[in-house]
Amino acid sequence: MSQNRVNTLFGAPDTLREKGIPLYIQVKKSILSAIAEGRVTGGDTLPPERDLATYLDVSRVTVRRAIDELIKDEVLTQRQGAGTFVSERVEQPLNHLRSFTEVMEARGKTITSKWLDRSLGMPHEEECKALKLAPDQEVVRFYRLRFADGKPMALELATIPSCYIINPFAMEGSLYDLLEQQGCRPVRALQRLRAVSIDEQRANLLDIPQLSAALYIERTGINHEGTHVEFTRSWFPGDSYDFVAEIRDTL
Known part of the structure; x- marks a missing residue:
């Protein structure tokens, strides 16, 4: 230089x-x-x-x-x-319900994914609670590493009641696009955010040091009928995102 x-x-x-x-x-x-x-x-x-x-x-x-x-x-x-x-930081508003694909494409980034799991099975206890399911109701799980312009940007584990996914192996792109095609895209969501120290396995996938600060988000998506249709857990590198929310005085 x-x-x-x-x-x-x-x-x-x-x-x-x-x-x-x-x-x-x-x-x-x-x-x-x-x-x-x-x-x-x-x-x-x-x-x-x-x-x-x-x-x-x-x-x-x-x-x-x-x-x-x-x-x-x-x-x-x-x-x-x-x-x-x-650092390449993505500013993501918390007052708009958007998928990972929609957020990244709005910034002109090319989205790719690496599938880690795509399966049908019985729900775990936390999935039953989040989706209000009985223990014998099947769910579909999508676990993938998400890239933007070739850089690992998120680990995403989504659980959907199987009645909303006709063929889980047909999904390649946006989960929300698929749910919209099925007429059950979430229109609102409950989100819980917290900082975590990333474990070795997830750190290797995200190409960051073990025990690095990461952001963990749980999202429960609710459709227009008030049904819980999505339970997604995501891990984001701590140096890649700024989550922004507008706060107003209601007094």
Whole structure:
């Protein structure tokens, strides 16, 4: 990366000499400004630490500390052997009921999936509770790893009462599209979100370190007749999403 390119992204070296402010914080602020102003965007690679340190006339230890803090803040991410990247975060509103496919396609991303399980069976206890089923009512399970532009973005385990899915092996794309074809697409949902430490198996699938912070979401979808037709559990990399909700004062 040329010196001019570093200058364009992060400003002239003399801007990193604010009195009373540690140098690593000034480097950190410079990177954040470059992201906020669109000079680097999600997925872009940062210059090598050595180049930044030389150009900004600071030590590599200073640059490393700034980058480490931004990785901790999930602004940056590192891929072994590939470098340091600006995190690609997807902003997803919580006040609109949308499928993974709809959210990603609205952002111009190409959606692919890897099937981990597609089966018919008896419901587990939590599935009976969520879907208001008797223990002898069959369900269909769809478990898949979802990709956007080739990057693992979600693990999704969906359970649907079998009466709503005529042929589970015919589904390839959006679950909500299939449910809409069957006349039972959810029109509202109950969602529960919490942070979890990802286990080794799911971490390997999502290509993130074991015990990384991940977002776990349970969704129970309800159709226009008030019937519970979907129970989906999803795991999302913690550095890939911002979930946004509008909150109003009802007083």
